[in-house]
Amino acid sequence: MFSGLYNTGIFVFQTILRLVAPFNAKARLWVDGRRGWSGKLAEKISGIEKPIVWFHAASLGEFEQGRPVIETYRTQYPDHTILLTFFSPSGYEVRKDYDSADFVVYLPADTPANARQFVAIVKPKIAFFIKYEFWYNYLHELKTAQVPVISFSAIFRPDQLFFKPYGGFYRDMLRYFDHILVQNQESVDLLKTIGITNVTLAGDTRFDRVAAVATAKKAIPIAEAFTNGKPVLVVGSAWQEDMNVLIPFLNQFDKPLKAIIAPHEIHGEVIEKWRSQLHKPSIRYSEVDKNSPSANDLLRQSQTLFIDNVGMLSSLYQYGKFAYIGGAFKQGLHNILEAATFGVPLFFGPEYDKFQEAIDLVKEGAAFPINTTDELLVRFDDQYINTAEAAKISRSYVERNIGATAQVMKIVTQLMSERGNGRQSE
Numbered sequence: 001m002f003s004g005l006y007n008t009g010i011f012v013f014q015t016i017l018r019l020v021a022p023f024n025a026k027a028r029l030w031v032d033g034r035r036g037w038s039g040k041l042a043e044k045i046s047g048i049e050k051p052i053v054w055f056h057a058a059s060l061g062e063f064e065q066g067r068p069v070i071e072t073y074r075t076q077y078p079d080h081t082i083l084l085t086f087f088s089p090s091g092y093e094v095r096k097d098y099d100s101a102d103f104v105v106y107l108p109a110d111t112p113a114n115a116r117q118f119v120a121i122v123k124p125k126i127a128f129f130i131k132y133e134f135w136y137n138y139l140h141e142l143k144t145a146q147v148p149v150i151s152f153s154a155i156f157r158p159d160q161l162f163f164k165p166y167g168g169f170y171r172d173m174l175r176y177f178d179h180i181l182v183q184n185q186e187s188v189d190l191l192k193t194i195g196i197t198n199v200t201l202a203g204d205t206r207f208d209r210v211a212a213v214a215t216a217k218k219a220i221p222i223a224e225a226f227t228n229g230k231p232v233l234v235v236g237s238a239w240q241e242d243m244n245v246l247i248p249f250l251n252q253f254d255k256p257l258k259a260i261i262a263p264h265e266i267h268g269e270v271i272e273k274w275r276s277q278l279h280k281p282s283i284r285y286s287e288v289d290k291n292s293p294s295a296n297d298l299l300r301q302s303q304t305l306f307i308d309n310v311g312m313l314s315s316l317y318q319y320g321k322f323a324y325i326g327g328a329f330k331q332g333l334h335n336i337l338e339a340a341t342f343g344v345p346l347f348f349g350p351e352y353d354k355f356q357e358a359i360d361l362v363k364e365g366a367a368f369p370i371n372t373t374d375e376l377l378v379r380f381d382d383q384y385i386n387t388a389e390a391a392k393i394s395r396s397y398v399e400r401n402i403g404a405t406a407q408v409m410k411i412v413t414q415l416m417s418e419r420g421n422g423r424q425s426e
Helices: 002-023 025-032 037-045 060-076 089-095 112-122 136-144 168-175 185-193 206-215 221-227 240-252 268-277 295-301 313-319 356-364 373-385 388-400 404-417
Strands: 052-057 081-086 103-106 126-130 149-154 179-182 199-201 232-238 258-263 282-284 304-306 322-325 346-348 367-369
Touching (some): 002 025, 037 112, 060 149, 112 136, 206 313, 206 388, 258 268, 268 304, 322 373
Parallel strands (some): 052 126, 232 258, 322 346
């Protein structure tokens, strides 16, 4: 019964996306990216004799979470072929050329026929699902084909369907996993209440990723020239709800401060609207002619730098004395660890209770949730005078939580030792 309802829901979801695709760019990418998927996938991997390992990420955030495991797997098993799938266009479009994967494709919609065909074509040696990804038909087909399946960086909460009296169908999904590596002890305890014991408390692989990024940070000359020795607030993944608080803050804050703002989505007209609301001069990254003799003067005079490209946010945090992370008013808090690893006080909106690292850093005194501009002005002023303590806590928090990738690979080694090295048979 529940599988029928689930499959009906998937069908309805696909139908809606197809209907809106002509009018919505993201929906169009989702639909077009899956068109004729089976023939394209079969052609891509035809003739491959090496074992195929499959990693699946919902979107860009989950990909970054999985990245250290993918790259460690590549190093540890260089003779394996890595297939990376995405659910969302925002992940696929940015990382379709990711060089640590041999193939990057969209995950076909989770219908029984698609799942059966996908597993039959790929014949994966092992499959990884990152954080929140639970697709019933894929998990069922992998179990039927006796493919080991790992979920890592997972986190569970009491309000999820797995733990409801009527959540039996969803609990069955969890039983399809050979091993689940979770971020916190609460998740271990919750899973135990429903009889799931093949669980390891490993932490969050993002700590490994952000630590590596901080170590190998890339210099960004335009950002460096812009800072000009002044204290800088780096705003990462800003939405309109964040800017409703930040623009009045930047207009009212009366101490020396520059801002680098990276919007969550880059729309020129939105950036221009934000610029028009600021009282002090601003500039867009794309407006800077690096070869112009006056470029540095222009950057020094500007008080806000808007980043209108993708891919540099994690390195931009090195130029900040403070960081504001967007998404916690409605959409979902962006990655705060990318900033924390550089040892800065963190600010974000009020809706952060689904993010363990945010809960921890608020409790430890390195992160400060805010609801209004007035609240941000007060909290920011406190940190402006004395950033040292929060900065120390922030950096230390990342350093002591490194190591989840090694835990994942330990489980992989155990599972691999139970299997041969060839591709799964049909």
